[in-house]
Amino acid sequence: GQQVMQIPQYQHVQEGEDFTTYCNSSTTLSNIQWYKQRPGGHPVFLIQLVKSGEVKKQKRLTFQFGEAKKNSSLHITATQTTDVGTYFCAGQGSGNTGKLIFGQGTTLQVKP
Amino acid sequence: GAGVSQSPSNKVTEKGKDVELRCDPISGHTALYWYRQSLGQGLEFLIYFQGNSAPDKSGLPSDRFSAERTGGSVSTLTIQRTQQEDSAVYLCASSLALLAGGSTDTQYFGPGTRLTVL
Numbered sequence: 001g002q003q004v005m006q007i008p009q010y011q012h013v014q015e016g017e018d019f020t021t022y023c024n025s026s027t028t029l030s031n032i033q034w035y036k037q038r039p040g041g042h043p044v045f046l047i048q049l050v051k052s053g054e055v056k057k058q059k060r061l062t063f064q065f066g067e068a069k070k071n072s073s074l075h076i077t078a079t080q081t082t083d084v085g086t087y088f089c090a091g092q093g094s095g096n097t098g099k100l101i102f103g104q105g106t107t108l109q110v111k112p
Numbered sequence: 113g114a115g116v117s118q119s120p121s122n123k124v125t126e127k128g129k130d131v132e133l134r135c136d137p138i139s140g141h142t143a144l145y146w147y148r149q150s151l152g153q154g155l156e157f158l159i160y161f162q163g164n165s166a167p168d169k170s171g172l173p174s175d176r177f178s179a180e181r182t183g184g185s186v187s188t189l190t191i192q193r194t195q196q197e198d199s200a201v202y203l204c205a206s207s208l209a210l211l212a213g214g215s216t217d218t219q220y221f222g223p224g225t226r227l228t229v230l
Contacts, residue, residue: 033219041223044221090155106154
């Protein structure tokens with residue numbers, strides 16, 4: 001079945017350093033979504049990418065969707081302590097109706 | 113309501129007992145999803161509803177798990193004869209609708225129910 005792999009599992013950075021998490025799907029995706037889960041909290045939607053090669057930015061966050069629509073990345077520039085949490089990608093396969101397959105998540109720790 | 117609500121927030125039960133978890137989606141949201149998150153793990157898809165019907169039940173781990181949704185609103189996830197490996201946080205999410213072409217809309221998550229099976 002469809003699988004979504006996400007790396008790295010953990011990342012520790014110094015405040016001000018950049019951070020990137022990568023997501024790879026075993027199958028072509030119709031779209032991919034990114035969520036952030038703070039410690040003790042629930043996932044919160046960040047963004048959805050639909051088009052091949054799409055790039056979207058939210059302040060210090062840059063999201064990319066690969067040309068083949070099988071991979072995606074989230075890059076955070078100049079991390080802050082408020083960026084701490086687990087970032088999940090979630091992919092929807094072509095032809096599926098509503099089902100999202102989540103990656104395992106990347107947990108980001110930021111040292112002040 | 114203002115957001116997705118789930119009850120109870122915590123449930124401790126003994127192995128072999130049945131449990132029922134409840135989800136109240138955001139008013140007007142036609143799609144509802146159940147996920148399971150074990151400690152330190154990602155989200156495991158269980159089932160989703162479009163209205164009252166469940167087009168995809170493929171994520172339910174076993175026949176001990178069932179879910180229903182009535183009136184296009186509240187959903188309950190029932191786990192029969194609970195086992196220790198059922199211990200996890202059960203998250204519910206809702207979205208406004210399935211978009212054209214089957215694309216899923218933004219999902220809004222509830223706070224989850226933490227289930228502990230002793």
